[in-house]
């Protein structure tokens with residue numbers, strides 16, 4: 459049976475149970491304008507995260523909240539594999555034609571090194587699944603999509619800060635999957651300009667957690683990324699006190715790589731702005747060079763931070779006495795990935811305001827309250 463129409467906009471989030479997905483779902487709920495449907499295969503995420511998001515959103519409802527407000531805090535969560543079109547179709551069938559207003563497509567594999575070892579898995583999961591998703595969306599007349607892309611599409615960028623007009627030249631299979639999916643979405647919007655609207659969001663380095671410490675990042679296994687690794691070291695989950703710094707001979711102020719870290723809640727707010735920009739009446743596509751309604755935006759702060767600056771900020775937040783040892787460069791690392799965030803600010807009204815100390819404080823709040831992440835209870 460098809461669900462009855464609802465005054466709330468139904469938004470499907472793929473990868474909703476993951477680190478970024480759970481914060482995006484929270485942000486959607488916080489507006490009280492959306493009903494969230496999540497699909498996730500739990501490859502690198504935990505269903506518990508969505509239970510916690512719901513609890514958090516419920517706890518923030520004002521007294522005497524309406525039934526509709528309460529409905530916004532509920533999530534229709536599905537365990538679903540995006541490489542299986544039939545599984546996606548089943549979710550859309552529940553809501554019928556045009557029953558889902560738009561999609562935020564976050565689900566993907568994201569480890570650069572791993573993608574060089576198992577490229578086919580990456581192409582199937584990140585590109586093939588995107589094609590299947592778009593096909594099912596078309597079948598069900600759901601033609602608005604916000605796509606999670608990455609700064610990795612720029613490869614080794616020729617200009618810092620990086621504007622969106624920079625040529626895309628991703629190096630790893632992972633990065634190439636992001637370029638391909640962006641291209642596929644662009645081609646679709648070009649082929650059917652009256653039908654499709656799409657925004658790709660090129661994430662720089664998301665960090666931190668919701669300040670409640672109820673949700674956060676919980677990578678499976680030893681974290682490969684810098685901030686979760688430092689958090690795991692401080693909490694004793696990784697029994698190391700020495701961070702291996704991957705190279706100090708880069709052409710950067712202190713020789714270590716520079717990245718543009720932004721708070722995950724700022725990143726989540728970018729998704730809301732992008733989603734609203736897909737609505738009729740939005741002016742975001744007015745200056746597109748073709749009738750196609752498709753754009754890409756950087757989501758970053760526009761402020762680069764080195765590995766040593768991050769270690770220092772985490773030392774301040776956690777009180778942990780990190781030691782460091784410089785080892786060779788990590789394959790695939792680029793010296794500097796700092797966003798030019800001007801376009802997203804001008805056209806979407808996006809600004810990543812939260813500073814590095816806030817990111818580290820919120821990360822530590824999450825990690826110290828949940829030393830074993832979601833796996834502990």
Ligand SMILES: O=c1ccn([C@@H]2O[C@H](COP(=O)(O)OP(=O)(O)O[C@H]3O[C@H](CO)[C@H](O)[C@H](O)[C@H]3O)[C@@H](O)[C@H]2O)c(=O)[nH]1
Pocket residue numbers: 568569570608609610663682683684685687701702703704705714715716717765788791
């Ligand atoms: O043990 C470590 C881990 C990281 N680093 C350094 O810390 C910086 C940040 O590394 P992360 O792995 O945290 O982040 P990346 O910028 O490499 O990765 C991010 O960008 C990638 C694309 O470039 C992918 O999108 C990935 O998912 C995303 O987390 C890099 O200079 C890295 O060399 C270390 O020195 N030691």
